Amino acid sequence: MKQSIIGLLTLALLAGLGLSSCSLNSRQEVNAGGETYNPSAEKITFSFAAPRGLPTTYAIHDQAEWAINGNKITLYEFLAGTKTYVKTHTVDLTGPGPEYQASLTAADFVGAGNTIHAGENRFFLFVANDEPLTGLTADVTTVDQVMSRLISRMQSANASCNVLLQGGSYLPMVGVAKIGTESTSIPMSGASTINVDLIRAVARIDIQTTMKATAAHPEYKEVIIKDAVLKNAYDRTAVGEHRATGLTTVGGVKTFATIPAGGVSPSQQYNGVMGKLSKAFYLYETPKALVSKDQAPVVDITVEYDGKEHHVEVPFYQNGAVVPVKRNYLYTIILGPKESPVPPVTGQGVSFAIAVNEWNGPVNVTESLNLLAPAQGATLPAGYDAKTHKLTVAAAGVSNVQIPFVSNFARSTSTIVANAKGNPDWVQLSYAGSLMTLTVKPNTTGAKRTAVVSVADASFPTAYQYEIKIEQD
Template sequence: MKQTIIGMLTLALLAGIGFSSCSLNSRQEVKENGGTYNPSAEKITFSFAAPRGLPTTYAIHDQAEWTIKDNRITLYEFLAGPKTYVKTHELTLTNSGGPEYQASLTAADFVGSGNTIHAGENRFFLFVANDEPLAGLQSGVTTVDDVMSRLISRKQSANASCKALLQDGKYLPMVGVAKMGQASTSIPMSGAAMINVDLIRAVARIDIQTTMKATAAHPEYKEVIIKDAVLKNAYDRTAVGEHRATALTTVGGVKTFATIPAGGVSPSRSYNGVMGKLAKAFYLYETPKTLVSKDQAPVVDITVEYDGKEHHVEVPFYQNGAVVPVKRNYLYTIILGPKESPVPPVTGGGVSFAIAVNEWNGPVSVTESLNLLAPAQGAKLPTGYDAKTHKLTVDAAGVTNVQIPFASNFAGSSSTIVVTAKGNPDWVQLSYAGSLMTLTVKPNTTGVKRTAVVSVADANFPTAYQYEIQIEQD
């Protein structure tokens, strides 16, 4: 497993040099066996690493971190143009055993009986996993921004476990937007299509690892054992998109997600296959982009045992005079180890604290198959037909035997297509056979422009979705 620690900077130096120390000395005294222990002669310093380029990615998530509870996901449907709310859907996904899910949808999932989806009514789909559906959304009024500003629903509380951020204490909230191709979020509701959704976790993760122990080069070193940890200045909520973490409320005393074993975490023992690591110490929401001061930055307060004595070391997410941002779907590993340079060991036992920043390998993929009725993909369409507006323009002379191939991808479809000209105009003739709709428009001798609407439907779903073609004849 590869880690990159970039730009390490020492923030605490030895006593007497004249710098303030964010170290063991930040606590004036430590109670031990009923007495007072003065740590001034045994400083524990820390250094902080922040990313200065693209983070290194590696497989770090496990099944618990990509599982969707009960394979159920919430889909918020919006009109793609005005980004106004249409409907909330609760979908059931299928899962093959890995961090990939699938769902098969039909147009009937998006329209009620007797309704149609007209040309240009593309959709914007927002998917949310492991979070409770929002209530009180108004069709045609509520916007995408309104919904994004209200996600995610769960809040962190002071002096409570960070499990509060997870659904049922174990399912990570995730959010994703449907896309066609690499970028388009405007999903056409005509034509069969495969759309992809990358679900990104709405939380970050902190691990703590201790590597400080006696070595052949330094037999005088003692083990640094992790006994406890709490998170301070944790942000109580988050949102989606540009609304992320708009609330600036912070809470303290946040307890670990992982259970610290009796006796603590030792650098000489393996925990879940990794020496000395408290994996999943914390899940937390990302920090707002507006943070500037050190007292706004999250702080991990670690209780360690060193040489039989208990100490507190506070590690802030702050360096070089700026807050180091905590980003969703990123992993931050606090590494405790011997300090070789530039600061020599203090009384034979200096300890540094660095943070390795990595992208939390993901995202979780969801593939949605929109099963619709439309002209067959890749088919050659007649001259004068605009596939975007579903309009066929015909001159006064008319046309004979214009053919358009249709395909129905409705789940459970019999592939039987029904074509009708609404109002039964006598100048439009239709037939359907062998997957081809054949259309004849008689010459226009009226001297005025005329229009008609042809409806194409699946026989099994005649009112769920109708593909409409507008014929306009000079």
């Protein structure tokens, strides 16, 4: 993935920064043409593209997501032709970041006194914020074998996703050295600039709630994020074409960010953004060949709505296909009023969308939160407050008050069931299809009285229930 607006980390490679020299066993190479070659005089300059930029463009928002732990980066050196392993180096970086500097020369790769054969270029693989691999054998271990073992940390079931970060703080990043945009065969002489695009090995999910009362819709109530867990998270990843192979999925993955005790409200700012739980999850990308919905990651969000808790499951699945999760991408799940492409049919219709910050345009997934309410635009009885769900009735009572309901449940038959809690003898109701008819008898007790009528979707009677409080003088 090639980014625009990228910060550059120029690594002018000098000798003597804690790198041991690398002997190439029995190789005593001669430079083409027989001219004098001094490895210690051959400086190699790497230009690193740091994975950082504007919040609306990149999966990056602060220093913690581009910082390199201890200012050290691991370099795996291979012969470019055979792609076989030579040596692992730890490169010390200097500078406060995000711009770093470091130094090496060709002597650090070929060994003191050795010379370079014209065709024996190098393939360089850089890894930041991950423990160096062990058990690699010179002239035997291949690039593919190393790539298939990265990254080292695994996601476990019912554990925080911070286990994917080195020390719980630093995101693993990987980059391959290239000349220009394509060639990965790096000569040990010459003045070519070598580019390394560091890419995060993880993706990120944010969750934002925008559902609250507005001037246009005072009947809306806040949807407050109380908790979230990630299901079908893939336990490991690799790099190159070895990404996400031979994996298992785990569930119950806990958030990286801490959710406030009262939840995340759409009316409050969190880190400067209204209603957003930033860094809800870090996760590894999905395998390329996923096809079924039960293979796709799912974010199970617990929300509070109208004083009750509900579960909203957001699958990475759309139009019969898995929405792929890709490394170095930011996915924002947005909970908000169901007003697009048409106005909501219920006063409390809520939908979700997944906004993907990448260069091919957004992927939108829209489903309904399971709610029902009086039909928007219907003529509701006098004395009914849509905001508080309260019906105020005079002592004389009312007869045959009708309230039409609409359900947002998928596969709903638009048929309701209703009951008056506690079966008070002064409240009578009937229902047919989506229409409820209510009668309140005259109050002769001399004291105010209250009752609660509960309405539910007939297909899902134990799910969300819309409650109307009746208060009679």
